[in-house]
Amino acid sequence: MATKVVMAQLSPTMEEGKLVEWKVKEGDEVSQGDVLAEVETDKANMDIEAMTGGTVRALLASEGDVVEVGALIGVLGDLDEDISAIVEQAGASKDGGAESPPASEGEETSEAEARAEASAEAAEPEAAESATAEVAASSDADAPISRQTSSGRVKVSPLARRIAEDAGIDVARLSGSGPGGRIVKSDVEAAIASGGPAGAPAAEAGAAPTRSTAGAGALRPARLEDERIELSQMRKTIAKRLVQSIGPVPHFFLTTEIDMGRALDLRKSLNERLAGRGDGGAKVGVNDLLVKVAAEALARHPEINASWDGDAIQRHGSADIGIAVAVPDGLITPVLREADRKGLVQIAAEARDLIERARTRKLKPEDYTGATFSISNLGMFGIDEFTAIINPPEAAILAVGGTVEKPVVEDGEVVVRRRMRVTMSCDHRVIDGAMGAAFIQTFRAMLENPLELVS
Amino acid sequence: MADSYDVVVIGAGPAGYVCAIRAAQLGLKTACVESKSYEGGYGGTCLNWGCIPAKALLESAALAQNLKDHGEDMGVRPIEVEYDMSAAVDRSRFISEKLTGGIQYLFKKNEIDGIEGRGKIVGKGKVEVTPEEGDVRELEAKNIVIATGAVMKSFPGFEIDGDKVIGSREALGLRKLPEKMVVVGAGYVGVEFADVFNAFGVEVTLVEALDSLVPLADPEIGKTLARSFKKRGIEIKTGTKVKSLDRDASPMKLTVETSKGDETIDTDIVLMAVGRKPVTDDLGLEELGVEMDGPWVKIDGWCATNVEGVYAIGDVAGEPMLAHKGSHEGIVAAEKIAGVAGHPMRYDNIPSVGYCHPEVATIGMTEEQAKEAGYEVKVGKYPLTAHGRAMTAGHNEGFVKIVADAKYGEVLGVHMIGYNVSELIAEAGIARALESTVEEIAAHAHAHPSMAEAVMEAALAAMDRAIHI
Numbered sequence: 073m074a075t076k077v078v079m080a081q082l083s084p085t086m087e088e089g090k091l092v093e094w095k096v097k098e099g100d101e102v103s104q105g106d107v108l109a110e111v112e113t114d115k116a117n118m119d120i121e122a123m124t125g126g127t128v129r130a131l132l133a134s135e136g137d138v139v140e141v142g143a144l145i146g147v148l149g150d151l152d153e154d155i156s157a158i159v160e161q162a163g164a165s166k167d168g169g170a171e172s173p174p175a176s177e178g179e180e181t182s183e184a185e186a187r188a189e190a191s192a193e194a195a196e197p198e199a200a201e202s203a204t205a206e207v208a209a210s211s212d213a214d215a216p217i218s219r220q221t222s223s224g225r226v227k228v229s230p231l232a233r234r235i236a237e238d239a240g241i242d243v244a245r246l247s248g249s250g251p252g253g254r255i256v257k258s259d260v261e262a263a264i265a266s267g268g269p270a271g272a273p274a275a276e277a278g279a280a281p282t283r284s285t286a287g288a289g290a291l292r293p294a295r296l297e298d299e300r301i302e303l304s305q306m307r308k309t310i311a312k313r314l315v316q317s318i319g320p321v322p323h324f325f326l327t328t329e330i331d332m333g334r335a336l337d338l339r340k341s342l343n344e345r346l347a348g349r350g351d352g353g354a355k356v357g358v359n360d361l362l363v364k365v366a367a368e369a370l371a372r373h374p375e376i377n378a379s380w381d382g383d384a385i386q387r388h389g390s391a392d393i394g395i396a397v398a399v400p401d402g403l404i405t406p407v408l409r410e411a412d413r414k415g416l417v418q419i420a421a422e423a424r425d426l427i428e429r430a431r432t433r434k435l436k437p438e439d440y441t442g443a444t445f446s447i448s449n450l451g452m453f454g455i456d457e458f459t460a461i462i463n464p465p466e467a468a469i470l471a472v473g474g475t476v477e478k479p480v481v482e483d484g485e486v487v488v489r490r491r492m493r494v495t496m497s498c499d500h501r502v503i504d505g506a507m508g509a510a511f512i513q514t515f516r517a518m519l520e521n522p523l524e525l526v527s
Numbered sequence: 528m529a530d531s532y533d534v535v536v537i538g539a540g541p542a543g544y545v546c547a548i549r550a551a552q553l554g555l556k557t558a559c560v561e562s563k564s565y566e567g568g569y570g571g572t573c574l575n576w577g578c579i580p581a582k583a584l585l586e587s588a589a590l591a592q593n594l595k596d597h598g599e600d601m602g603v604r605p606i607e608v609e610y611d612m613s614a615a616v617d618r619s620r621f622i623s624e625k626l627t628g629g630i631q632y633l634f635k636k637n638e639i640d641g642i643e644g645r646g647k648i649v650g651k652g653k654v655e656v657t658p659e660e661g662d663v664r665e666l667e668a669k670n671i672v673i674a675t676g677a678v679m680k681s682f683p684g685f686e687i688d689g690d691k692v693i694g695s696r697e698a699l700g701l702r703k704l705p706e707k708m709v710v711v712g713a714g715y716v717g718v719e720f721a722d723v724f725n726a727f728g729v730e731v732t733l734v735e736a737l738d739s740l741v742p743l744a745d746p747e748i749g750k751t752l753a754r755s756f757k758k759r760g761i762e763i764k765t766g767t768k769v770k771s772l773d774r775d776a777s778p779m780k781l782t783v784e785t786s787k788g789d790e791t792i793d794t795d796i797v798l799m800a801v802g803r804k805p806v807t808d809d810l811g812l813e814e815l816g817v818e819m820d821g822p823w824v825k826i827d828g829w830c831a832t833n834v835e836g837v838y839a840i841g842d843v844a845g846e847p848m849l850a851h852k853g854s855h856e857g858i859v860a861a862e863k864i865a866g867v868a869g870h871p872m873r874y875d876n877i878p879s880v881g882y883c884h885p886e887v888a889t890i891g892m893t894e895e896q897a898k899e900a901g902y903e904v905k906v907g908k909y910p911l912t913a914h915g916r917a918m919t920a921g922h923n924e925g926f927v928k929i930v931a932d933a934k935y936g937e938v939l940g941v942h943m944i945g946y947n948v949s950e951l952i953a954e955a956g957i958a959r960a961l962e963s964t965v966e967e968i969a970a971h972a973h974a975h976p977s978m979a980e981a982v983m984e985a986a987l988a989a990m991d992r993a994i995h996i
Contacts, residue, residue, distance in 0.1 A: 229961055229963070230961070230962060230967050231936075231937050231962035231963070231964050232962060234936070235935055238935075250962075251870060257962055
């Protein structure tokens, strides 16, 4: 079994090392503990030793190279072993790490082609130096953020992939309703319509979304040209209202990270039950869950469900949640009225209708005015977190990022959890720091323990 | 044989027997009740008096027609050809019997109790079986699946008497051929029988009320088929309704209504191919409160009726009344009962095939339907006139047409008429099921020379990249 030789961290502060001299050459037999190379660190010159015995099969860095800690610099193994896979990955990372790390098989063939090309070209020392250093961080073949799930690939139909690319959506972030969890056309269309995760950000168990560019490896065609775009009414309105907001409204921002494990599991089992009911389409999305939880949290923090009224603060008698929807030339926020008084399934159905009408430009003014609180979700587009601008006269807006699997510490142990970052923008005339934080705490507590919602 | 089951399926046609086998595979204790009715038996209408014997006769017809059309140029010149319909029928019966026996074997293999008799639901979880001879038994069933199928139907004044006015059942056993025959109805059943009897020398007139043959398909298909039939001497009367029949006259006088007025046609036999009606009488459905949808039993996407524990599949449960649709419903129902159901039935990707010559095969939306659904449509049509394999077969009439979405290349529908196209529709079905686009179809190196290549060419045509036209 081949062993990778990496630039070891020879001192606690070391970030990179310069390969001064190889002490072995390809073909040499080494034993555990033998010195393979001399490396210059931030402190002193030190030796890199072989971790196991074996034959030196490949030396992938050259003398004089500056290599980041953790980067692959050589391979030990058996004489007749095939190490091409390891070498290829190293070659790819050296030559053109602009293509994302070998995220998963089954992605666009263009990505696989790029990888094959890159390794075929083989690492040239001159190109290697800066490229290696710059790319090393993301190029390690064992990158823990790779999508090597048990199945190892994104199941998505050709049609769905095409539509997603066109819309700039990262399919890795969607969950599929097709056979075997395949992402199909309707999942992508739902994601586009809601501008947020009707398809849920990466709810696949065990699937960590790729850190690659949005669009899963297939970049949009380069297409710059001087062009004057006339403003649509929507664009004018968005500009006017948000200038009115960011100017006079003193924004401050509260961020927290929420564990979505239980909420996603609950949603999944709820949808399974609904499917069995044969409702023909009733399905609860993550966004619907967020709307409901936000409404419940607002009911318990009426000071957030309020508006600055010049000489008073007006608290509102119902939680009317604005749902930000991306539409072809902009953005609109239809309102889900009295979300505090409606159940999840009803919210899901109404939201679906509102989003459909938003997309087809069939909303009437009463549909998109009068919200008391808004939610905007860009998790679908590969965004981890962001700050949104408050829609006046509301006092706050919640910006939701994507749910990703990441390591967290629980009881002193490192475990893998599905985490979602949210940032609430608050109007400081209405909401103070502690007030906003209390609301966010309730919001998070409800999502992390969804069954408490019904108790 | 115990009398208590997890599932009792009433009817052992393609829907029922498949359901029973799937249920047994999933570990359910299963019984399948079969009444061996006039049009049924193990394997249902399909194996006994439908699909299978019909296709056997169609092969005989193809051979007959091929000798006529190509004996000379293909270098196989029969000095004298004798047509023996009785022998052709014998062969079809032989095949039918073999397959029916096969079902019984499969039941044994899967430990399914095949119970002969007429089934009736007599209460919640109770099925009463009345055999031809012997005692009536009552079965206890946690779940009941109704798979009683359908039978031939006709019009008032044209009641099937089995002698002068016949349906598909009699047509498949017509050992003695008449001189003249009128086939009423030009759906797949009608055109198939017109093909068979014309090939065996009968003077056939094909009457259809709508404006084209196989009127539910792409209109170009109907036109192509009509042209081919006319060349063979089949008289075609579309836009023509049957009005009345004088059975006592000899030959009989059939009066039809055309756009130009009434006409009378002399005929020895009238073959009614105007559809089938589901078998729902005396099943206990009314007493149980099972909801109906027109003449069919109403079901949801999991083949469940409104009554808990009662399912319906196949011809009795709705259109399209096709064996493969029934079989799939059988699987969905069995999986739902067993609690392992994956996805509900989808009815938008069921292929529809006519085995006349040239064959017809369609799936998905027609151009018209796609436009109505709001798609920007791009059609790729590849005519078979210059297609290699079709020419070697001596059958190069027809075309393969792909209706695609102009924006993403989604395969919205595939419509074909030509040699062996029944075999080509599976590729179209898979492409649609997997949401492949015309690009994927075109990107696959289809074997050459094959009829399947024509699908690839049509996909290329849909991208304005056809090589061979």
